[in-house]
Amino acid sequence: MREKLSNLYAKDGTKAVLSSLISIVIGLVVGSIIILLVGMGNPSLGLSSAWDGIRLVFGGLFSTGRSAAGTLTFGFNPTNIGNMLFRATPLILTGLSVAVAFKTGLFNIGAPGQYLMSTAATLYVALTIPSESVPTVLIWILAFLSGMLAGALWGAIPGLVKAYLNINEVLACIMTNWIAANLVTWFFDGSALCNTAEFGKTGYVYKTSYNGVETFKMGLDKLFPGSQVNGGIVIAIVMAVLVYILMSKTTLGYELKACGANRHAARYAGIADRRNIVLSMAIAGSLAGAAAALYYLSGNTEFFWSTYQSLPATGFNGIPVALLAVNNPIAVIFTGCFMSILDISGLQLTNLTAYNEYITDVIIATIVYLSAFSLVIRMLLSGRKKHKAAAKTSSAAAETKPAPGRSDGADEKGGEEA
The missing domain is CATH 1.10.3470 (ABC transporter involved in vitamin B12 uptake, BtuC)
Incomplete structure (x- = not known):
């Protein structure tokens, strides 16, 4: 199983997908940090409002509005999904x-x-x-x-x-x-x-x-x-x-x-x-x-x-x-x-919180910059794999190396001929 995963990881397509996913995750995290900093820096917002904004960044597509108590609600939202497909x-x-x-x-x-x-x-x-x-x-x-x-x-x-x-x-x-x-x-x-x-x-x-x-x-x-x-x-x-x-x-x-x-x-x-x-x-x-x-x-x-x-x-x-x-x-x-989906999340931020949709533009910008450096990310992933492969090769070489003071077959043959 480990060998299959290693072979899958070695493929260029897998590294490309991983680099894109890393770019997306970092972009979402950066957007969440911005929301958190804005919420902490503005007394009228606070941490609860920041938490609502972060939840909408990650799950705005499934937002169904606010309940009677004012809390965000989530579930299957066919209107949001349909609009997402249209956009x-x-x-x-x-x-x-x-x-x-x-x-x-x-x-x-x-x-x-x-x-x-x-x-x-x-x-x-x-x-x-x-x-x-x-x-x-x-x-x-x-x-x-x-x-x-x-x-x-x-x-x-x-x-x-x-x-x-x-x-x-x-x-x-x-x-x-x-x-x-x-x-x-x-x-x-x-x-x-x-x-x-x-x-x-x-x-x-x-x-x-x-x-x-x-x-x-x-x-x-x-x-x-x-x-x-x-x-x-x-x-x-x-x-x-x-x-x-x-x-x-x-x-x-x-x-x-x-x-x-x-x-x-x-x-x-x-x-x-x-x-x-x-x-x-x-x-x-x-x-x-x-x-x-x-x-x-x-x-x-x-x-x-x-x-x-x-x-x-x-x-x-x-x-x-x-x-x-x-x-x-x-x-x-x-x-x-x-x-x-990010567009829909931006609209949900505007409609349901004090934040605006431009935060999702920051997320997209971060993802774009990281996508431009996707080759670097892939090189880092490849470098990690090469390091493991080198360690494995050196370990195998150490196991097959003859013990000190012991001659190999060729030396023995040469000695006999002498």
């Missing part, structure tokens, strides 16, 4: 977007811009095609594909300048992010998609449900009543599995990773490195586009376009999701859900 959908897809680029040696920091361009394309198609003459299912499919295509085209731009002009993709992505922000603001400012039906909503674009277009629920609304959940989470999981198959089981995936490992060696081996760089960024862009499309096609979310002189946080949040998952497409599903 996890775009995080999973933006995490996949960043992970695919990472696996091919590129850093897709352009997911926010790809997300924005997809938002504009998705909402335009979903709201302008008349649902009276075209089936809403067909409109939904066209809007979803349009969003993915817009994200892919916008993602291909940094890929092109990287492949043909050797311009760093990070710089190109930052530029395309801000170009996208201004283009989308200009587009909605001059369009007829702004909400004029409701007073004070002119800064918002209509929900897609105004045209009868929204993502099917697939029965999830009955499992999690009162939540925003829909079939988008199922689509995101399916896409994660497809990305895993693409990157791990196909020739194209091998070529993409080969270009990321060593572009010049890949070219020497006959792989079209320039094409694969552009294709990698296009795939990453399409996944970020899918994130925006599923979020706004839900039919219950509004796009507040006038704030987009800044960039959407969802695009950047894909980076910690991918880092925690060590760029594994299947693991991205779980890390996306974990980040969504």
Whole structure:
């Protein structure tokens, strides 16, 4: 049994999972310490309030409010779980977007811009095609594909300048992010998609449900009543599995990773490195586009376009999701859900205690920093294993070493020949 555990521990995948778990635990502990320090430093809060905050950080997903006596209550909360799955959908897809680029040696920091361009394309198609003459299912499919295509085209731009002009993709992505922000603001400012039906909503674009277009629920609304959940989470999981198959089981995936490992060696081996760089960024862009499309096609979310002189946080949040998952497409599903759980915990902190949700931002920031040092954590874990292996080897060598004054077989043979 010990040997099996040792072999399991020796695997790189096990070390990667352990390093991510260590990052998560340290992040949660840091958040708890901050809550405790704030509670102790503020007489109006006290230790009891700090204890409530710590419990919500770890179990906010299962919080059911406060009892008549004012104590926190916990249990199965279908609304929180459903909302967590809804919020996890775009995080999973933006995490996949960043992970695919990472696996091919590129850093897709352009997911926010790809997300924005997809938002504009998705909402335009979903709201302008008349649902009276075209089936809403067909409109939904066209809007979803349009969003993915817009994200892919916008993602291909940094890929092109990287492949043909050797311009760093990070710089190109930052530029395309801000170009996208201004283009989308200009587009909605001059369009007829702004909400004029409701007073004070002119800064918002209509929900897609105004045209009868929204993502099917697939029965999830009955499992999690009162939540925003829909079939988008199922689509995101399916896409994660497809990305895993693409990157791990196909020739194209091998070529993409080969270009990321060593572009010049890949070219020497006959792989079209320039094409694969552009294709990698296009795939990453399409996944970020899918994130925006599923979020706004839900039919219950509004796009507040006038704030987009800044960039959407969802695009950047894909980076910690991918880092925690060590760029594994299947693991991205779980890390996306974990980040969504922290969002729900932050809302519970705001609603049920005197603390605010920004504490969970500190937790996420800590986890991100530690995820960036995950290689160091893995080296420490590997070093511990190597130390044990060295001790075991030296012990075995000591047992087989001949006693002093006793010659081995070769010496005896040599003596006889002499």
